[in-house]
Amino acid sequence: MGNVVVDVMLKSEILDPQGQAVAFALPRLGFHQFTDVRQGKRFVLTVEGEVTDEVLAAAREAAETMLSNPVIEDVVSVRAQSRTGHLNGVEPQA
Amino acid sequence: MRVGVVTFPGSLDDHDAQRAVRLAGGEPVALWHGDDSLRDVDAVVLPGGFSYGDYLRAGAIARFAPVMSALVPAAKGGLPVLGICNGFQILCESHLLPGAMIQNDHRTFICRDQRLRVENAATAWTSGFEQGAEITVVLKNQDGQYVADRRTLHQLEGEGRVVFRYVVEEGGRNPNGSYRDIAGITNERGNVVGLMPHPEHAVEEGYGPSLDGLTFFRSVLSSVVNA
Numbered sequence: 001m002g003n004v005v006v007d008v009m010l011k012s013e014i015l016d017p018q019g020q021a022v023a024f025a026l027p028r029l030g031f032h033q034f035t036d037v038r039q040g041k042r043f044v045l046t047v048e049g050e051v052t053d054e055v056l057a058a059a060r061e062a063a064e065t066m067l068s069n070p071v072i073e074d075v076v077s078v079r080a081q082s083r084t085g086h087l088n089g090v091e092p093q094a
Numbered sequence: 095m096r097v098g099v100v101t102f103p104g105s106l107d108d109h110d111a112q113r114a115v116r117l118a119g120g121e122p123v124a125l126w127h128g129d130d131s132l133r134d135v136d137a138v139v140l141p142g143g144f145s146y147g148d149y150l151r152a153g154a155i156a157r158f159a160p161v162m163s164a165l166v167p168a169a170k171g172g173l174p175v176l177g178i179c180n181g182f183q184i185l186c187e188s189h190l191l192p193g194a195m196i197q198n199d200h201r202t203f204i205c206r207d208q209r210l211r212v213e214n215a216a217t218a219w220t221s222g223f224e225q226g227a228e229i230t231v232v233l234k235n236q237d238g239q240y241v242a243d244r245r246t247l248h249q250l251e252g253e254g255r256v257v258f259r260y261v262v263e264e265g266g267r268n269p270n271g272s273y274r275d276i277a278g279i280t281n282e283r284g285n286v287v288g289l290m291p292h293p294e295h296a297v298e299e300g301y302g303p304s305l306d307g308l309t310f311f312r313s314v315l316s317s318v319v320n321a
Contacts, residue, residue: 010196014241015271017197066158069151069187071194072241 140181153183193242199271
């Protein structure tokens, strides 16, 4: 069993109301050092067997067509996750 | 005149839309998200609500429903389609309309009577209005902030494809942070219209702020007759 981890973030020029809500709340807990918060999404896609190049390519396609909306979001990374939980960096295609 | 209204899991205003079609003189036809047939309707309404719980992004999962595989090519072929609220979000996710909808800038759900200015009275759904007319319908949404890149906004403005704008008082702000106060847009051909506010809640005396919503449904009925 293998996992592919897909990270998606709102584009930097798009307002992030959720991140702002978090940013406004942090100082109430004494965290004054963070000037901004952006909140993203992580998807963990599980396959039977190893994460092959084909699996990664399919995950990349799913990330571009469904998991993100290119009008407002960027696919930040699509990576294989080994059994130990270590993430192998594989950058998404531009 | 048969006007289909699609029900997705989580649609809320499908029956109101059917009722609006009936009050305008049309025959409403219930369409199911899991069917890949449009049942020979003359126009389609994608109603408001929270299809698939708004999971992933509003409208993102509805876009892949079987009924959409029939609707998208039909819309590209000229079938009149009106997306209201969640329906507008679905049209954007389906790339039938440009841009996207994100959470309201003030982060709260909004529900109020809203004044709109009709900026394009030449679409299939707005031909019964006067250009520049002001109308009042209900606005109720969480993810109502219309966004698009500058090139898309420029194109929409240049081609007259902004159909409705929120009427904003001098120095005021529009209700959800939408770019350029945009409340509704259309495609190049003018057959596909999406808007955030709810015309189907303004069709009967004693319910809702006006009868302005009826004009949407009467417009499409006459556009289909004249087609």
